[in-house]
Amino acid sequence: MDKRVLENLSWLQKRLNVCKAVANSTRLRLLDLLRDGEKCVCELLPYLDMEQSNVSQHLNILKNAGIVVSHRKGQHVLYNVRNDKIFDVMDALDSLLVDELEEASELLKNIENR
Amino acid sequence: MDKRVLENLSWLQKRLNVCKAVANSTRLRLLDLLRDGEKCVCELLPYLDMEQSNVSQHLNILKNAGIVVSHRKGQHVLYNVRNDKIFDVMDALDSLLVDELEEASELLKNIENR
DNA sequence: TTATTATATTAGAAATTATTAATATTGGTT
């Protein structure tokens, strides 16, 4: 294995870290909730219908992946995305999914018109 | 839970399906290999250092997620991405990772110049 | 028709990830 392959492997690893961090419904939801900026854990909790400790663990996974950052403000801890480009990733994904939907409805239309 | 929440839930589910499909190093690698177009399984195998049956399973996961399509040509089966926009997702991800790298090197520079 | 190459399927074991429940920490209040 030459140098370039190894470099690519570690780049792959970086991509993988983000993909894995994001491949969970709670964490996707958390990112959506952070779209309109910084929120403390107690603001996120009501949307999530799960144990606080579990949410805390999911936030930690996003943090370890470098996707979110946090800072304490009094007794609250505020979370935010580190770089808004994570939303560009989501938007690109959504654009793909919209295409799929459109293909599906196109297909349906053709069946109806037979 | 009102209608819009449910709609959003299922959209979330769609996003999640793609994210999960992509959250694996072998499958990320497969997508990279398909960047320059259609390839048969036997062309993919040499890059992957794993059992053929395992690769087949990973391809199937990508297929079920609607990310790739396949068709048979003689005794070979050719795979390709269904929609190139999956590469836009990867590119957006890479752009985020480049930012991270730049931040890191900026930080390093500041430490050196103390 | 038998053999061969390419690919897929299946079931079970191994590994990873998610959830729960209990407890710890941190900062603000009384």
Added chain:
DNA sequence: AACCAATATTAATAATTTCTAATATAATAA
């Protein structure tokens, strides 16, 4: 200091995903 609210940590269990090994199928060649 004692207490309370917000958040984090930990260990155990549960659930999901991945891999392996064996076998199946499909197309072609002999």
